[in-house]
Every structure is written in structure tokens, then in C-alpha cells.
Amino acid sequence: MALDTETLKELIGTVERFVRERLRPLEHQVSQDDAVPAPVRQEIADLGLFGLSIPEEYGGLGLSMEEEVRVALELGRTSPVFRSLIGTNNGIGSQGLIMDGTEAQKRKYLPRMATGDLISAFALTEPEAGSDAGSLRTTAQRTEMGYVLNGTKRFITNAPHAGVFTVFARTDSKKSGSRGVSAFLVEAGTPGLSLGAIDKKMGQKGSHTSDVIFDNCEVPFDALLGEVEGQGFRTAMKVLDRGRLHISSICVAMAERLIDDSLRYAAERKQFGQPIAEFQLVQAMLADSKAEAYAARCMVLETARQKDAEMDVSTEAACCKMFASEMVGRVADRAVQIHGGAGYMEEYGIERFYRDARLFRIYEGTTQIQQLVIARNMLKSLS
Ligand code: COS
Numbered sequence: 282m283a284l285d286t287e288t289l290k291e292l293i294g295t296v297e298r299f300v301r302e303r304l305r306p307l308e309h310q311v312s313q314d315d316a317v318p319a320p321v322r323q324e325i326a327d328l329g330l331f332g333l334s335i336p337e338e339y340g341g342l343g344l345s346m347e348e349e350v351r352v353a354l355e356l357g358r359t360s361p362v363f364r365s366l367i368g369t370n371n372g373i374g375s376q377g378l379i380m381d382g383t384e385a386q387k388r389k390y391l392p393r394m395a396t397g398d399l400i401s402a403f404a405l406t407e408p409e410a411g412s413d414a415g416s417l418r419t420t421a422q423r424t425e426m427g428y429v430l431n432g433t434k435r436f437i438t439n440a441p442h443a444g445v446f447t448v449f450a451r452t453d454s455k456k457s458g459s460r461g462v463s464a465f466l467v468e469a470g471t472p473g474l475s476l477g478a479i480d481k482k483m484g485q486k487g488s489h490t491s492d493v494i495f496d497n498c499e500v501p502f503d504a505l506l507g508e509v510e511g512q513g514f515r516t517a518m519k520v521l522d523r524g525r526l527h528i529s530s531i532c533v534a535m536a537e538r539l540i541d542d543s544l545r546y547a548a549e550r551k552q553f554g555q556p557i558a559e560f561q562l563v564q565a566m567l568a569d570s571k572a573e574a575y576a577a578r579c580m581v582l583e584t585a586r587q588k589d590a591e592m593d594v595s596t597e598a599a600c601c602k603m604f605a606s607e608m609v610g611r612v613a614d615r616a617v618q619i620h621g622g623a624g625y626m627e628e629y630g631i632e633r634f635y636r637d638a639r640l641f642r643i644y645e646g647t648t649q650i651q652q653l654v655i656a657r658n659m660l661k662s663l664s
Pocket of ligand 1: 373414459460514515519521646647
């Protein structure tokens, strides 16, 4: 544990209050405006939330995985857009650098990521390489000066705000699949790097994704992550193992929020002369949601503890991501059902969560990829 019990309790209490008093009242506005207001972004930075998982020596809070999950379990009880703002700096945007970067690379970027002055993004997905990440086509050609990148990355979270991208590109065209892939730290503004238009999404409005295009984009040798070629795919997989656990805790938090909202609504809403919560068919929906969210909470916390104990949690993280993201989909669906007509109307906000939740089953690996990872690891354990 990085923090003593009292300090952790204080941090979690602060985040809980901030979510309840400051963020929840803004959910509708953020979705309508498709933007998090600048003062709120600053408050999030002042709370240190951009640097939860960044080691203390680089200016972050250096939380353990369990501590990070406990904070995420509070931060996730509102629109996931607020989490997304800090998500890349704590997760896929910074972890490759933390795990495999050189000391100079860490010193150059991590302190500004921890304060939120620099936003980071993870550029793996391509138009023709989504689930099959190892088939990526972006190339990084070695020259006398460094590398020249060419290719297009797609649906890159926080790309429109990012100051630095971890870009996965093929340095060795002779090696097929995941071998021959390297990771690069490429700064926004580098000539040859441009962005596509901001994507129009089904939900999570206020969080932005776009294409990132490399057209003869020259980077120096020291942009190569860890200054080692051919390690990029492994780095991406390790980053995703961790990211999947973080996303799972956000799924649990959203489910718990929706259960609270559904419970309150069911206790107040009267039909047939009594609160609908008195009807056993409504109770069944509430109970199923409660039990499933509790199961996911236990899985996420247990896996986080195993990760802190330096165990390989690739299988368990995939189990968490698969179960928690599917679970919150079912919980969101029941929340709409319990709210009835109100659940379908924009002003109650339930339909917004329903749309927002849909992404969890897709990004950082679809449910089907998690199934594949789990089953493959099970089969490997036989040999
Ligand atoms: N940790 C460390 N290394 C890992 C790893 C992990 N969790 N998973 C795989 N690797 C390593 C393997 O050990 C292997 O190394 P060697 O080449 O040295 O043997 C290498 O990576 C390739 O692994 P594998 O053969 O399993 O790769 P595949 O191309 O078959 O694909 C999947 C693996 C499908 C699991 C991978 O492509 C994947 O996760 N896809 C989903 C991508 C994703 O989540 N995208 C979301 C967008 S990013 S927000």
C-alpha cells in the first residue's frame, strides 16, 4: 500500500464528496455541451487525480492497484466522461512509459502527466487492426536521424487533447504479427502528425476520440520507448492487462450508481396504489443487479490485490473486464426497465448511462477478446 489507512480514507472521502457535490450536478450539461468545463478540469487536477497511478518520484500519488481501484469505485459513480479525462494519464497513456520507458523518458513526461498539464494517449488501434492488434500496419522506418512513421490510428481516446502519444508501429517488416512491433513516444505538433475530425459517438459525450495520422512523421531515436525495438506488442498487452482492471472498477461503480438510482425511484414511484418496489418482479430486478455488482466488486478488488502481490493477473483481469462490463450492461438495462417511460427520457439521465455503458464491452478489448485471452491462458496451463 502506498498510502496509510487514514490518508487513503481521506482521499476516498474527498473523491466521494467531489463526485456527489460537484460532478453529478454537471452530468447533463457535460453531455449536452460535449465538454467538461475548464474550471472542473482544474479542480480534478488540483485533487491530484491525473496522477493517481504515477509513481511519487515523478510527482504522482503512486497508488497501488488496490488503492487505485478503490478511488475508481468512487470516481465511477458519475458520468464516465470525468473518469475518461484522467483515464489515459493514469492508464493506457502513461503505463507503457512507467513499465518500459527509460529514466530520461519518464523524467521528461511523467511529472507533467501527473499534474494534468500534459495529456497522454495510447495509439494502438488502426482502421484494419482492432481486436487483431498484432496485425497493425503503421510503420516506423529507421533512418540516420531516427525513425519515420507512416500510418493511421483510429478511435484514439483523448487524441484531440493529447500532448504525447504512445504509438505502436512496425519497425521490422520481415517479422509478421506481433513481433517486429515497437512503441514510440510522439509529441503532438511533430511535423507529419495530424488529427482527424472528432468522432461522433453513441455516448460518453464530453470525452473525445479521433484518428491520428502519421505522414512521414520523423522522430528522434530517443522517441523509441525504452530505446528497445520489438518490445512494443508486449508493452501494449501489459498496459491493457492493467487498464482492463481499471475499466472493470468503473463498470462496478456505474452499476452501483444505477442500482441506487433505481432503488430510490422504485421506492417513490407508485402504481396500483403502492410503491413499485413492493412488487416482487421489480424486487427481482433490483436483487439481480445488486448480486451481480457485488460479485464484480469482489473480483476487481481481489485481482487488484493479486496484482499488487506481483502475480500474473492476465487471466483474472480479462475475467473482470468480461464480467463487469457485461454486468453493467444488464444493470443499465434493468435500470431503464425499473424507471419505465422515465428511463427512456433524456431528463432522467438513465438512458444516458445506458448508452455510456455500451462502450465498456468494446474498448480495451471486446468481451470476445477477453474470452479468447481467458481460454488461451487456461489451455496454456495444461502444458
Ligand atoms: N503480457 C505480456 N506479454 C503478453 C501478454 C500479456 N498479457 N499477452 C501476450 N503477450 C506476448 C506473448 O507472450 C507473445 O510474446 P512472444 O512473441 O515473445 O511469444 C506476444 O505478446 C504475442 O502474443 P499472442 O501470440 O498471444 O498475440 P496474438 O496476436 O495472438 O493476439 C490478443 C493476442 C488477441 C490477445 C491481442 O491482440 C489483444 O489483446 N487484442 C485486443 C486489443 C485491444 O484490447 N484493443 C483495444 C484497443 S486499445 S484501447
